[in-house]
Amino acid sequence: MKNIIIFGAPGSGKGTYSDEIVARYNMGHISTGDVLRAEIKGGTELGKIAQGYIDNGQLIPDELMINILAKTYDALPAGQGVIFDGFPRTIPQAEALKKMLAERKHEMGVMIELVVDEETLMARLLNRAKEQGRADDNEVTIKKRFEVYHNQTAPLAEWFEKEGIRNTFTWKGSKDLMLSEIFAYLDTLK
Ligand code: ATP
Ligand code: MG
Numbered sequence: 072m073k074n075i076i077i078f079g080a081p082g083s084g085k086g087t088y089s090d091e092i093v094a095r096y097n098m099g100h101i102s103t104g105d106v107l108r109a110e111i112k113g114g115t116e117l118g119k120i121a122q123g124y125i126d127n128g129q130l131i132p133d134e135l136m137i138n139i140l141a142k143t144y145d146a147l148p149a150g151q152g153v154i155f156d157g158f159p160r161t162i163p164q165a166e167a168l169k170k171m172l173a174e175r176k177h178e179m180g181v182m183i184e185l186v187v188d189e190e191t192l193m194a195r196l197l198n199r200a201k202e203q204g205r206a207d208d209n210e211v212t213i214k215k216r217f218e219v220y221h222n223q224t225a226p227l228a229e230w231f232e233k234e235g236i237r238n239t240f241t242w243k244g245s246k247d248l249m250l251s252e253i254f255a256y257l258d259t260l261k
Contacts, residue, residue, distance in 0.1 A: 072096040072152035073260055074178060076159070076168075076236075078228070079185030081216045082192040082199070083242075084249070088185070089156040091250055096257065099153040101143050103136065103160075108205075125207050128215030130160055130223060137167040144171070152180065160224045165231075181260065182231040183253060187242040189217065 075092065077085045086102060093100045107125060110118035117139070124131050140158055147153055159165040172179055193213060200208035207216065231237040240252055 072098050072180075072257070074152050074172070074180030075154045075257070076179065076182040076231070077154060077156050077185070078182055078231070080187065080189075080192055080220045080225075081213065082196040083185040083187045084246070085156045085185065087246075088183075088250065088253060089154050092154055092253070092257065095254065096152065096261075098151050099147040101140070101147070101153060101155055101158065103140065103143075103157040106139060106143055107131065126212070128207060128212040128219060130219060133161055133163045133167070136160075136164060137171075140164075140168070141171050159227065162227060162230055165227055169234075179234065179236060181238060181257075182234075182236045183256075184228055184231070184237060184239045185242070185249075186239055191242060192217070 075098075077089055077092075079085055086104075089100055089102065092098070107118070107121040111122050111125070112118070117135075120135070121131055130136075136158065140155075144153065155168070159168050169179055193210075196208050196213050197210065199205065207213075228237060238256060240249060240256075242249060
C-alpha cells in the first residue's frame with residue numbers, strides 16, 4: 072500500500088481507523104501521540120519535555136517532532152507503506168515530511184481527512200476520558216486542543232489539496248459506513 076496520512080481533529084477517529092487500515096492492508100503505523108505517551112510513561116528526557124505541552128493541549132515544537140518522526144519512520148520495515156496518524160499537524164511538519172520522504176525516494180501517498188462535527192468530538196473525548204483516563208481528555212484541555220487544531224492544523228487541509236492528495240470523508244453517524252467508504256477508496260489504490 073502507498074503511504075497514508077490520516078488527518079482530523081482530536082477525537083475524529085484517526086487511531087481507530089488507522090488500526091482497521093493497518094489490519095486490512097498490512098502496513099506500518101506511526102501514531103505520534105502514542106510515541107509521546109510511551110516516552111512519558113518511560114520517564115525519558117523527551118517524555119518530560121512532551122508532558123508539559125500535552126497537558127496544556129499545546130503542540131510539541133516542530134523541530135523536536137520532526138526528529139522523532141524521522142527516527143520512528145526509519146525504524147519500520149521499508150516497502151510496506153506507513154500510515155501517519157497525528158503527523159503532520161503544522162505546515163512546517165508537512166514540508167518536513169515531504170522532504171524526508173523525497174530524500175528516501177518515497178512518496179507521501181494519499182491523505183485521508185476525517186470531518187466530524189464538534190459536538191460529536193467532545194462527546195467522544197469525554198467518553199474516552201472515562202474509559203482510558205488520558206490526562207489531556209478533560210473539558211478544559213479538550214477545548215484548547217480544538218483551538219490549536221483550528222488555528223495550526225486545520226489550515227493544512229488546503230496544503231494537501233494543493234498537493235493533490237486530499238480525500239475527505241464526513242461522519243454520517245456510523246463507523247461501519249465511514250470505514251466502508253474509506254476502504255472502497257483505498258482498495259482502488261492497490
Ligand atoms: P485523537 O487521538 O483522538 O485523534 P489527538 O489528535 O488530540 O486525539 P494525539 O494525536 O494522540 O491526540 O496527540 C496528543 C497530543 O500529543 C497532542 O495534543 C500534542 O500535544 C502531542 N502531539 C502529537 N502529535 C504531535 C505533532 N505531530 N506535533 C506536535 N504535537 C503533537
Ligand atoms: Mg490518536
